[in-house]
Amino acid sequence: MTDPTSIPMYRHEVVEPKWQKQWEADGLYHADIDHKKPKFYALTMLPYPSGDLHIGHWYAMTPSDARARFMRMQGYNVLFPMGFDAFGLPAENAAIKRGIHPKKWTYRNIDNMRQQLKSMGSMIDWRREAISADLSYYKWTQWFFIKFFENDLAYQKEAPVDFCPHCNTTLAREQVHGEDRHCERCGTPVIKKNLKQWFFRTTKYADELLDFNGMDWPDQVKTLQTNWINRSEGASVVFKTEDGDAIEVFTTRPDTLWGATFMVLAPEHSLVEKVTSPSQAQVVTEYQAQAKRMDDIQRESTDREKTGVFTGGYAINPVNDEKIPIWIADYVLMSYGTGAIMAVPAHDQRDFEFARQFDLPIIVVIQPPDEDQINADEMEAAVPASGVMVNSGLMTGTPGEEAFDRTIDFLEEKGVGKRAVNYRLRDWLISRQRYWGAPIPIVHCPKCGPVAVPEEELPVQLPEDVEWLPTGESPLKLHPTWRFTVCPKCGGKAERETDTMDTFMCSSWYHLRYLSPDYDQYPFDPAEYDYWMPVDTYTGGIEHATMHLIYTRFFHKACRDLGITKGDEPMLQLRNQGMVLGEDNEKMSKSRGNVISPDDLIAEYGADTVRAYLMFFARWELGAPWNSSGIEGSVRWLRKVWYTFLEPAVKVDSADKSVLQSLRRKVHQTLQSVTRDFETFNFNTIVSGLMELLNQMTAAKSAGAFGSDAWREAENIYLHMMAPICPHIAEELWERTGHAYSIHKQAWPVVDVAATKEEEITLIVQVNGKLRDRLTVPVNISE
């Protein structure tokens, strides 16, 4: 480079706003139905309007925006919309803390975040913005609820639910974390409370949700969902108490039934009181109280000693009429299976530990074929392997591979059990005793029971004049007039449901609202649906693997069965980005003081530099710690592009043929690899590939390539490849190198495959794996 002052310096603070204004004025990124083009629906998980866009949002959105832009240049009609998941607890918590109405807080944050998003220079089509707290949005959230209610997919039941005493609300199972079962939001240990709640029948779709056929989703997410649903096949067996009460248990090992030497009920099991003998009543009650307290204190690790007490009651093993004692213990959970188990200490480790702890009998009923004969008295651990059935009455001698099925046949013949499938997946509890959410559109009538609000009366509007302070009751219940209404069916006095819906309900269908956010005849315009759906690429954090991503799949399938949506899955391809950590290699948090503010970075470096660095600095799916000096590399890159392209050269169009040829080779090789890397989400190597090409271009420039056809081609292709990553500077350079607006309307260049071929290759001569020699030979020599 000669004199860097001979051309104007690149000034992002001028160039970026200039083009953003131009693009907006031209509607450059508007995506409308166009049947002449193939469609591409690129969706990024919508943010919660917590206040500020943080670097993590940028990390999620920059590469997905760049890829959407790439697909657009590839000839697709690309829909890349954005919105806000606006209902939810944090708005209320902030309101309580700062005395500002949740609505005001939320919409103020949205305005701020929308501006921040625009500063990224993304291709978001803002006409499609959807906000879940808008009346015109939650009207349809309620409409979906009614559809589910009318089709027996929503139902009410009184159930022990997890309740956070601090947030004053019930929590979904998925929102309770850790051994101490604490609230995901505030960390307070949850307690149990009985409330009448609304549920969706997610379990109806459990089997279908396990089927990922044809879905290009990360294995990790598929595994997480599979484990979460946790289907297990086995048998349901009915034991009878001495009084004749049935205790149903689920077992995956029906072949071990003859080895059941006791039963264990969860402390909360409904039959505990009934089976307990008078002499045991006191210890049982004490243990129940203690088990309840266990929820409140930090539970020790799972290998702590088993605890439990004998109820004094007995049950009859239906296969051999043995009388076995009934115990209660906290290692049996009310929330899984039936809350009761048959205990087979010889073949289940937990039961084994319990039996040893309380001196209960152990009977071996399975003998694995390759092992020494098991002796119950000398066992040090349970033997969970399958094998030949022994000590099992008529079934004795059944080999391992037949034991499972033949035992179930036997149970079914005897009428004491049947084949059964059990899931860990629970029905989705959607009721929230909170203000800031979509009201559940139900009227409770003393005569007619729960009645859906008629469609023409939707939305059931959330009143603004409420006391949203946490009182333990639903805030809507405390409103002086809101809940009083008449029954839509009989016209009599009735009351509205005062619970609101889980916000995961709102986010289960937002991708449909984007299609037509102003449409008022239906949740979405069917013409838009038919054109755009399903989502082609969905991107977001892995943390949603077992919540949002299961709910939205359930939602889609349920709607499919109601004739609302089409196809089996809403999102064909899923990719997860990693996390940007603080410079100290820790999660960014205000308390650690390691937070990187995107607004400061934009002000200092400009959006293009930040975008380039975020795409370059780590593998997208893994993320990495932030590095403040690393961004200088992106600054230098863009500066170098600027001068290399614009600064006049000393020697013009006077390079050797070989220089030009090797320049063309590099250009087309880079185009090839950049194209592939966009397709496969390898964003870091896109930027490094462009840096490499630029290095060769500067060398070619000083060798006199500037001004040649090969140079112009290189420049042209370079700007195309750069456009999705750094949309502003690419547009500016496109204009300054004499092209017509806009680079973002150009088609992706085609690789000249012939140009990519090397003329000479270096042959490696290896002997025993060691490099011995290298020969440079023409590429077309024979073997």
Next chain:
RNA sequence: GGGGCAGUGGCGGAAAGGCAGACGCAACGGACUUAAAAUCCGUCGGUAGUAAUACCGUGUGGGUUCGACUCCCACCUGCCCUACCA
């Protein structure tokens, strides 16, 4: 306990079974400058050597292969998720 992901220079990372460390950061040396910044040129895995070069080197041990960072098996370490799931 179960599952997943990862392990390559000082750091982020590259390498579609074929020259390990591309690209960038940091560091060091030099040019320019009164000076600094910026910019440019150069060095930059280890050991030995003035050097050309040689040997070693992708968590560890084995295997497949003419050839392994890459594929297979076992193990170690770290991170994440999950957890008494009957």
